[in-house]
Amino acid sequence: MTVSLGNEQKTHLKRWIVLLISPVVWTLSFGIIYLLNEAVCNLHFWRRFVWNDVTAVIPVMLLILLLTFGVTIANAWFGWKMWQQASSAANDEAAAERDRFIGAAGMMMGLFFTALTGGLTVVVLWLQPC
């Protein structure tokens, strides 16, 4: 006997995304920026790409941060929407409670990691690599 989930599975995936996308993307962007910085400080490696100036990497870092901003803000927005919709749903209390929780969690995660991304942006703009 098999249990087919189909669309329900997709909806579940959406909920997981709302819950976890911000920390995942932020972790990735942090890791990439760190590795990029380590790499750019070893210029012999980057000269192959004609990047002789260490500061040339800063726009790339900012681009990554901008993308992260986008994801975390979108996450906060979708979380808020899910929370609102769940709050006004009247039929299935258990499902509404779950979605309120996930929505609120996604919204707060999004906001928190947006703030952290802001902190990283300041660091990148403020400090020179190496």
Next chain:
Amino acid sequence: MTTNATSDQTPQKRWAASETAVPPLNAAYPEADTPDPAAADKLENAWADPKGFWYLLNAIQNDAVGGRLMLTSFAFFLIAGAMALLMRVQLAQPESDFLSADVYNGLFTMHGSTMMYLFAVPMLEGFAILMLPFMIGNREMPFPRLGVFSYITFALGGLLFFSSYLVNTVPDAGWFAYAPLSGPEYSPGIALDYWLLALGVAEVAAIAAGIEIIIAILRLRAPGMSLARIPLYVWAMLVTGFSILFAFTPLIIGSLLLELDRKIGTQFFNAGAGGSPVLWQHLFWIFGHPEVYIQFLPATGMMAMIIPVFSRQRIQGYPFVAIAMVATGFLSFLLWVHHMFSVGLPQITLGLFSAASILIAIPTGVQIFAYIATIFNGRPVWKTPFLFAVGFLVTFVLGGITGVMVGSVPFDWQAHDSFFVVAHLHYVLIGGVVFPIFAAIYYWMPKINGKLLDERLGKWHFWLMFIGFHVSFFPQHILGLWGMPRRVYTYPPGFGWDLYNLISTIGAFMIGIGVAVFIVNFFYSARYGRHAGKNPWGASELEWSVDSPPKNYGFSVLPIVRSRHPLWSQDNLTDGPERTQNLVQDLARWPLNWRAVLVTSALDAKPEEIFRVSGPSIWPFLTAVSLVTIFGAEIFELRPVALLGIFGLVTGIVGWNWPEDAPTTTEEEEAFAQKHNIPVRPHGSRTVNRGGMWLFILILGIALTTLLLSYFYIRLETHIWPPQNLPLPTLTWVGIATLPVLLNAAVLHWALRQLRKAKQRCLRAGLAAAFLLEVSTFALLTYDFSQLTFDWRINAYGSLFWVIGGFLFLLLLIGIGMNIFVQAWAWRGIYSPERFTPVENTAVFWTAMIAFWVVTIGVLYISPYRF
């Protein structure tokens, strides 16, 4: 507290009527449904562990495994604590000759390593294995045999580690074993091999328990316990479980690389041959810092359970605390460099990690403020668990504040390697972990053995430990700021350090006396303690609805959860959707002769599957002993013994996974499945096993990623790549070998589809074809490596090439091994359209293998041409 109670309501109904109120201690709390005696006896027998001698080797129940883990780790705690006292005696006065420098070096290494690897993590994992099934309202952990394996490897690994004293070669390079001090040049002999290999075993045990915990939380929760209703401790353990996988795997890889440097002459950490000692620091601290949160998160989860009960107040800000735990888990992986601020790293790196280190105070602070708000809005009942909880709050906050201080780069440069850091880490780890563990023992012991621990002795224990702790460790802040370095076995008089050191030693002995009082209390209460009853604290969670101590089966009728605080908000644990009610009631009556566990969905905890959880077996024991034999033999380079261990390991794994006949009839299964519209799988769960396979693949992926990042780290520090005019890798053979890898996954999925259509011959043909493809890949890669003109000793590039290649060989061998097992069983006709999980898992593994292969070949063979 106010309620809308009316006089005709029962006490429980009255309190359940309010979503915010908390029932009084003496209220009637709902209890797990009790089956009829005949059914109960049968269930008890089905879930019982073997008796007598076989209990020692085979016991598999979560309470046996968890309890053993806790007791053994507590024994290690006592040993490490005694070591700390010896060190404090040595430091009590200047120029003391109580201990020699060598003995002192060994003591601080063994103390730190034991506390970090052999006490805190196993204790917390043991507690989780013991209590989780009751907390999440199910009967058992998903992989009981993995739990046994985890315990035996941990216990034997710990014994192996301490056996270094028997041969007088004690590890002495600190709990972090920095290279090059720990390398072959500066630490010849076998002392560091003990550290790397014996603790390596314990790390494997930690990962095994982590897998169990994750799957249990995601898939074995009681019906209705949706993501929004999970107890906060369980949330904490979910984050911790994943953190263990992501943190311990890089450490195992780092330990492997260092051991290879020591044993076969690789050059990973030898700067003279292109390696990097700083790489070891990265690999170690990418484990080492999350390790702190791997210990702290379960501890704070325990607090989130205990504080509301003794404050008689629901936890304030449940979603905030749950989110803060998840955020802490992520952030904890991005702080490791703050242990390396004084290494000489780029500015942005320092800035990023300093910012992240300070920012983690936000989610941690959210948790602390939630606990304070809960106490503030509640009516505290000052029992011993609550005293330890308050001790946690006070001490951990102080440790957190100094944590923010050392997170700042300029301050860290000043305080680095001083006693200030010793004070900080003990405030965090004793305040943030040991106090909660004692709180948890006082709180949950009545559930574990049915007896309340003595309150008067408990209060003595608390005050001795609390005062002793601050007397011991607060002066160390001052010592550090006055320049006393850590890890020195003595110091000259006249620096103003003498008095503070003496005070610190007095405090340490107070802690020791406090722990002694606890041990007396433990044994006294076990014999003379007051019987606890089911819910002595008036608590709100499911574990308090079962007997104390619980029956072997835990829950006969699985509870149905409709609230975050089921015992505070629900009249009973049996009402719910009709389908679920019928299911849990019938599950209490069938099956009664095998260990049935309910699988539920990850988000909503809706019933999805019933499966037979594995029973007692000697194979996990044999597998664990074999693994420890391999590691132990390698310390002394006893290769024949290691080979024997490998043979035992393979035999153990085969026996462990050997298919067992279902103790039921197909008619019974189908009748139950059709009645409740749910699959019944007496041969093992598809969902749980698939989850286990994905986690296994995740671990392999983390290991491979660690190796590849090490490759790029060393590559970045080298001007010409490959160095020393070594030839670029040839692409011919690996290019050809890529084809069978790609084809193999397709063939296996085809074979799986044929099995689902009951075409046994096609299944066998598909598996055989896949086997040929796999062996051809292996042969082609072997041939390619046989053509290499350099070996692993030549330089760091050679080491990386051979070891990453070796890892690829290992992955291929695992996949081929899986295919052989599955094929053997396929020829015996064991698989069917209903029973196909091993085939599916093999196909999934080889699908993941495509990614492993492509990325590894891309890095090893292609990247040197471009980068």
